[in-house]
Amino acid sequence: MTDIAFKKRVSVEEVEEGVTFQPKFDSNGLIPVITIEFETNEVLMHGYSNEEALRLTMSTKKAHYFSRSRRRIWKKGEKSGLFQNLKEIKIDDDQDCLIYYVNLEGKKASCHVGYKSCFYRKLISKNGKYDVDLEFTENEKIFDPKKVYGNLPNPTKL
């Protein structure tokens, strides 16, 4: 536990135009986090932090999240070794969303499926129209998730 005390939100003007960090946590105590690779500006993942995960991220400079499926704080890399080293935090206008800018260690991958980014597919259009067809934007996996995670449950839920 760290001693960073987030300030109470008292005015819209201060939230939008001020220089005091006043993050808003939703009714579940969570704030969405966009994670971006600092050195390339590539989006790596989208997750959630709660107050304690945010404090741990700020104090340890390792990205921490709140896992909604496991209902607990999750230090990214604790199982896989794919740690995210914090370089910068940004917050949006109404202070209800964060960006963690991070650099990656080792294999330089972030996604549990084995790709660098979780956003490894894009929609493709035919004759200028989108339907429901995707194509991969990463050609091959950086690591084999079976070797890294073994028999741990897959966090992806239907």
Add this chain to the structure above:
Amino acid sequence: MTDIAFKKRVSVEEVEEGVTFQPKFDSNGLIPVITIEFETNEVLMHGYSNEEALRLTMSTKKAHYFSRSRRRIWKKGEKSGLFQNLKEIKIDDDQDCLIYYVNLEGKKASCHVGYKSCFYRKLISKNGKYDVDLEFTENEKIFDPKKVYGNLPNPTKL
């Protein structure tokens, strides 16, 4: 209303490794959206779409969201003229988050406070430690929100 029919999610393998768009909407019918400027890779905003907003985005190539405060579909730019022209859509591993890559019209701004990006502030550290101090990363506003929005209610809530 458009006729794009999103497919039912039937297997984790298909969701993660398949080439069919199967977006997951949460218990409120929403999916988070990260909006990025296509030509600069800069994060502009974080919002939410519902099924209809996503279909409208795909069919009109103008970004649409679901406004949680106003409880309705929101065509970005409908009040301000700050439209977002869709260039690409990406989806993440478990297909519960989207990226809209867009280019901006006119003033090339996106944030209702007057800045280009909603993420116009970052945390600053002192002696290597973060506390609750922010600094602005955009030096001046691109437009005057009073002139653009008049007396419309501010979407930022405490």
